[in-house]
Amino acid sequence: MTEFLQELSAWPEERVRTLVEGATLADVDRVLATADRSPEDLAVLFSEAAGQRLEAMAREAQRLTRWHFGRTIGLYTPLYLSNVCGADCTYCGYSIKSGNTERRVTLDAETIRRECEALVARGFQNILLLTGEAPYAVPVDYLAQGVAIAREYFPSVSVEVYSLDGPDYERLCGLGLEGVTIYMETYDRETYGRVHLLGAKSDYEYRLGAIERAGNAGARKLNVGVLLGLHDWRVDSFWCALHARHLQRTCWQSSVSVSFPRLQHVPERFHIPDLVSDRELVQLMLALRLFLPEAGFNVSTREAPEFRDRLIPLGTTMMSAGSSTRPGGYTTYGEETLQQFEIEDRRTPAEVFNAIKGAGYDPVWKDFDRAFDAVSTEPAGELPVR
Numbered sequence: 001m002t003e004f005l006q007e008l009s010a011w012p013e014e015r016v017r018t019l020v021e022g023a024t025l026a027d028v029d030r031v032l033a034t035a036d037r038s039p040e041d042l043a044v045l046f047s048e049a050a051g052q053r054l055e056a057m058a059r060e061a062q063r064l065t066r067w068h069f070g071r072t073i074g075l076y077t078p079l080y081l082s083n084v085c086g087a088d089c090t091y092c093g094y095s096i097k098s099g100n101t102e103r104r105v106t107l108d109a110e111t112i113r114r115e116c117e118a119l120v121a122r123g124f125q126n127i128l129l130l131t132g133e134a135p136y137a138v139p140v141d142y143l144a145q146g147v148a149i150a151r152e153y154f155p156s157v158s159v160e161v162y163s164l165d166g167p168d169y170e171r172l173c174g175l176g177l178e179g180v181t182i183y184m185e186t187y188d189r190e191t192y193g194r195v196h197l198l199g200a201k202s203d204y205e206y207r208l209g210a211i212e213r214a215g216n217a218g219a220r221k222l223n224v225g226v227l228l229g230l231h232d233w234r235v236d237s238f239w240c241a242l243h244a245r246h247l248q249r250t251c252w253q254s255s256v257s258v259s260f261p262r263l264q265h266v267p268e269r270f271h272i273p274d275l276v277s278d279r280e281l282v283q284l285m286l287a288l289r290l291f292l293p294e295a296g297f298n299v300s301t302r303e304a305p306e307f308r309d310r311l312i313p314l315g316t317t318m319m320s321a322g323s324s325t326r327p328g329g330y331t332t333y334g335e336e337t338l339q340q341f342e343i344e345d346r347r348t349p350a351e352v353f354n355a356i357k358g359a360g361y362d363p364v365w366k367d368f369d370r371a372f373d374a375v376s377t378e379p380a381g382e383l384p385v386r
């Protein structure tokens, strides 16, 4: 059993629920006044009582975010290399059993280059390469080629692909890969087994260990998350936060960030079991910021423009913009190819850039390294709080 699995086993669902459900307003106020917050404190911040203290949580979340990241929001965009997938994740449009008949393609080198050129022209320096789980169509050799090409154009390249072995991550990092995103989707084993029916992804423990393998292999940015809607968000996000904190300790050379993908549009055959409301998502982000003050928080175009804008001052550190979830969707195939999911924020990168500026933040095209360096010398007391 891995070290993290052992940590996780100390927090069965019932224990987390008891803490969340038993929390009072006095507990919330105590946690708000605490500096270093424990997992028990996080459970308190997920409670209904904490829902009555969102304003106080927002003030503290904003203070912590500005302390660690300044007034900057990094911009990135996804580049889908392939929509071929041999796995059956019942919530996903790419699933081999989704019933979708739209075109599936894997981009060749020339098309990858064309897509990269278009994204560079829009200002991006930070790119996320994605594929389905199809080693027969996108083997590690292909991923290596994709990373190498993308590095010709972008200083920061991350991947969100199927789980790999340590040496494969090492190979990609050797080619200049900077970041790895692996969402566990749900940490609840029973739910996990119910929605991941085919493919290597159905191996819970192999998936759970992937992000740490990537960190040990040299990935400098590690990004985790749960697919909100699959299981009770309070419990699942509690486990995800434990994972993030575990990674901060074990992969201390890497920065750890969290994403908040929320299920909204799903294939017809899937029913979202635990819908998460806007207010709950806000509470989740605020609580996590108070528990993980140094973690980056990514908000994707899955969310609507107005809602994304509201999240800017509440802990967000990275936003995607101008996204297409179709391979070749930027220059080559338009809307001909199968998309993974519908995006909500269809604004152009320039419009998102301006929205961030309008909120009083600096949009940053690369990532936080430079921005962080720039603000890290500011004395604590002089950091502005809006």
Ligand code: SF4
Pocket: 085, 086, 087, 088, 089, 092, 093, 094, 095, 096, 131, 132, 133, 201
């Ligand atoms: S979530 Fe990933 S592995 Fe699962 S069906 Fe979709 S693309 Fe394939």
